[in-house]
Amino acid sequence: MKYKAAIFDLDGTLIDSTWVWGVVDEEFHKMIGIKKMTEYSQNVMHMPPTELAIYAKKLYNLIETVDEIKMIWYKIAKDLYLNKVELKPGVKKLLEAMMLNDIGISLATSCYPEMTELILKKHEIYDRFDYFLYADMLGVNKGSVDIYMIAAKNMGIKPKYCAVFEDILKPLKFVKECGMGYFGVDDRQTPETKQCLREKADFYIDNFDNFADSGEFARFFELKEASA
Numbered sequence: 001m002k003y004k005a006a007i008f009d010l011d012g013t014l015i016d017s018t019w020v021w022g023v024v025d026e027e028f029h030k031m032i033g034i035k036k037m038t039e040y041s042q043n044v045m046h047m048p049p050t051e052l053a054i055y056a057k058k059l060y061n062l063i064e065t066v067d068e069i070k071m072i073w074y075k076i077a078k079d080l081y082l083n084k085v086e087l088k089p090g091v092k093k094l095l096e097a098m099m100l101n102d103i104g105i106s107l108a109t110s111c112y113p114e115m116t117e118l119i120l121k122k123h124e125i126y127d128r129f130d131y132f133l134y135a136d137m138l139g140v141n142k143g144s145v146d147i148y149m150i151a152a153k154n155m156g157i158k159p160k161y162c163a164v165f166e167d168i169l170k171p172l173k174f175v176k177e178c179g180m181g182y183f184g185v186d187d188r189q190t191p192e193t194k195q196c197l198r199e200k201a202d203f204y205i206d207n208f209d210n211f212a213d214s215g216e217f218a219r220f221f222e223l224k225e226a227s228a
Contacts, residue, residue: 002222003163003181005104007151008129009142010111012167012187015119017085019188024076031072034060046143046170048110048136049073074112081115087123088185090208095128097212101223104155108133108147108164130155142166145174152180163202163220169193172200181220 012018029036040059044052053069056062062069098105105128109116113134120126131154133147140146148171152162163181164171167189175182184197184204198204203220205211 001160003103003220004161004222005106005152005155005157005163006098006221007106007108007148007162007164007180009164009166009168009185010107010109010116010119013088013165013185014091014107014125015085015087015123016187017081017119018167020077020080020085023080024073027076028056028072032060032062046110046168047141048134049112050136051141070112074115077112077115078118081119082122085119087125088208090210090212092123092125094208094212094217095125097217098221099128101221103221104157104162105129106131106133106151106155108135108151110135110142113137142168142171143174145171145178145180148175148180149178161222165205169196169200172197176200183220 008014010017011021025036037059040056044055047055049070050066053066056069057064057066064072095105107116107129113132113136116132116134117126120129131151133151133154135141135147138147138150148162148164149159152159155162160179163183164175165183165185166172167185167187172182182201184201186194186204186206189197203216211217
């Protein structure tokens with residue numbers, strides 16, 4: 001069986017941006033004058049903005065509204081996205097190969113919708129995607145399979161023919177249980193996370209250029225006969 005559709009994460013998968021949110025965390029805690037609590041770092045990873053803002057407001061008893069907190073983060077991150085964040089090598093090549101082979105392409109992200117559009121248009125790949133799924137708008141997070149199942153439904157493709165590309169480990173169990181493929185993508189993970197992704201994902205991608213050119217792409221995805 002080969003995959004007919006791909007569901008991509010954004011931060012840490014298609015773009016080198018996970019470091020941005022560390023900067024946002026530091027600046028935010030300086031602004032509110034509170035030392036970052038241990039449980040904050042442990043619990044907020046991969047929460048969408050609204051869920052995270054609700055959590056931060058309650059944890060630190062902030063007077064700012066949820067929308068105000070989200071806007072603080074957005075303003076810090078926006079400049080970095082515009083001026084510092086780059087695509088991972090080979091992203092354009094892989095997306096182009098998928099388009100040429102009529103492979104469905106969706107984006108499922110916890111990032112701000114506005115930030116997502118900004119960075120994808122900057123790098124001229126916004127129009128490569130058939131659907132955009134935003135965890136914040138759907139009221140879900142990457143701790144469940146919901147966002148990926150919605151992506152598959154939108155593309156009209158059975159889950160078993162969909163492959164998820166993620167730099168994180170958290171959704172792997174749920175994604176595999178519903179029959180989807182899981183491709184781990186190299187990023188700034190801990191050595192333990194990298195090793196776990198290598199062992200449990202269908203494939204671990206160190207570099208999108210290599211993946212597109214090495215024959216692994218053709219091994220996993222259904223290609224047109226003329227392109228195979």
